[in-house]
Amino acid sequence: SPRSPSNGSSQTLSAREMYLFDTGGQYLDGTTDITRTVHWGEPTPLQKEAYTRVLMGNIDLSRLIFPSNTAGGTVESFARRALWDVGLNYGHGTGHGIGNFLSVHEWPVGFQSNNLPLEAGMFTSIEPGYYQDGEFGIRIEDVALVVEAQTEKPFLTFEVVSLVPYDRNLIDLSLLSPEQIRYLNSYYERIRARVGPELRRQRLEAEYAWLQESTEP
Numbered sequence: 001s002p003r004s005p006s007n008g009s010s011q012t013l014s015a016r017e018m019y020l021f022d023t024g025g026q027y028l029d030g031t032t033d034i035t036r037t038v039h040w041g042e043p044t045p046l047q048k049e050a051y052t053r054v055l056m057g058n059i060d061l062s063r064l065i066f067p068s069n070t071a072g073g074t075v076e077s078f079a080r081r082a083l084w085d086v087g088l089n090y091g092h093g094t095g096h097g098i099g100n101f102l103s104v105h106e107w108p109v110g111f112q113s114n115n116l117p118l119e120a121g122m123f124t125s126i127e128p129g130y131y132q133d134g135e136f137g138i139r140i141e142d143v144a145l146v147v148e149a150q151t152e153k154p155f156l157t158f159e160v161v162s163l164v165p166y167d168r169n170l171i172d173l174s175l176l177s178p179e180q181i182r183y184l185n186s187y188y189e190r191i192r193a194r195v196g197p198e199l200r201r202q203r204l205e206a207e208y209a210w211l212q213e214s215t216e217p
Contacts, residue, residue, distance in 0.1 A: 015041035018136040018170075024104060031098050033125055035141035038167045049086070050130040051138050051170035056082035057128040058140045059180050061094070065149045065157045072111035072118055079111075079128040082175075088130055095125040098143055118156060122146045126158065140166065163191045165214035188215035 013019070017039070024033040037051060057079040064078050072095070077084075079094045097109025100123075108115050109122045118124075127141030144158035165188065173181070192215050199208040 017041075018043065018047060018138065020137050020139055022139070022141070026101070026104070031100055031104055031123075031143075032162065033098055033104050033141060033143055034162045034164055035127060035139045036164055036167065037138045037140060037170070039169055043170055046132070047136060047138075048170055048172050049175070050083075050088060050132070051140075051167070052172040052175045053082040053086065053088065054090075054128050054130050054138050054140050055166055055171065056176065056180060058126055058142065059183050061126050061128075062142065062144060062158050062160050063179075063183050065151060065155050066118075068154050068156055069117045069119070070156070071113070072109075072115045072124070073113040075118075076111040079126065083128070083130060090129040090131065092127075092129065095127055095141075095144075098123040098125060118146050120146050120148050120156060123161075124158075126160075160187065163195050165191060165211070168214065168216075185217045188217065191215050 018037055019039075020035065020037045022033075022035045024031070037054075039047065039051075043051070060081060061075065061079040064075055066075055076094045080089060083089055094111040097106040097115075098104060099106030109118075109124050111124070123143060123145055125141050126144050127139055129137065129139035131137045142160045142162040142164075144160045144162075146156055147159045149155040149157040166184075176184070192211065196208060196211060199211060
C-alpha cells in the first residue's frame with residue numbers, strides 16, 4: 001500500500017525537527033485518539049510560538065463553560081482565537097465525536113455546523129493545529145467528555161480524559177495567561193495522580209521518572 005515504508009521514502013529521525021504523533025487504540029473500556037507534537041532539539045521561535053498558541057486554543061476550549069444545548073460550531077472559535085490573534089489558522093475541523101466499539105470519528109458529535117448540540121455524556125476530540133507547508137505540522141488532540149459545570153443554572157464544560165503531558169520544550173510560558181497556567185498545573189496534577197501509580201505498579205521506573213519530570217508545575 002502507499003502507506004508502507006520503503007528505503008526510498010523513509011526518513012531518518014533527528015533532533016532537529018518537529019514530530020507529530022497521532023496515536024490511538026480501541027479497548028474494551030474505551031477508545032483513545034491522542035495527538036502530541038514534540039521537538040527534541042532547539043525549536044525555532046515560530047515553531048515555539050505556533051505550538052504555544054495551538055496549546056492555548058486547546059486549553060481555552062477545554063476549560064470553556066457554556067449553556068446546555070449549545071451547538072459545537074458556536075464554541076469552536078475558542079480553539080482558534082490565540083492563532084487568529086497573530087493571523088494564523090488551521091484548515092481542519094476542531095474535533096469529532098468518538099465512539100466506543102464504533103468509529104473513532106463518530107458522527108454526529110463535534111464542532112461542525114451540522115453536528116448535534118453538545119450534551120453531557122458526549123465524547124469529542126479537541127484538536128487545534130497549525131501547519132507550515134513543507135516545513136512542520138503541529139496538532140494537539142485530546143479526548144474530552146462533556147460534563148455538567150459547577151454553576152447554579154445547568155451549564156456544561158469539558159473534562160479532558162486523555163492523560164498525556166504536553167512538550168515543555170515547545171511552550172513559551174510568557175504567552176500563557178495565569179488561568180491557562182493554572183489549568184495546565186491542575187491537568188498535570190491529575191496525570192500524576194492517575195498515571196503515576198499505574199507506572200509504579202508495573203515497575204516502569206524510567207517511564208515514571210519521565211512522567212514526573214514532564215508534569216513539573
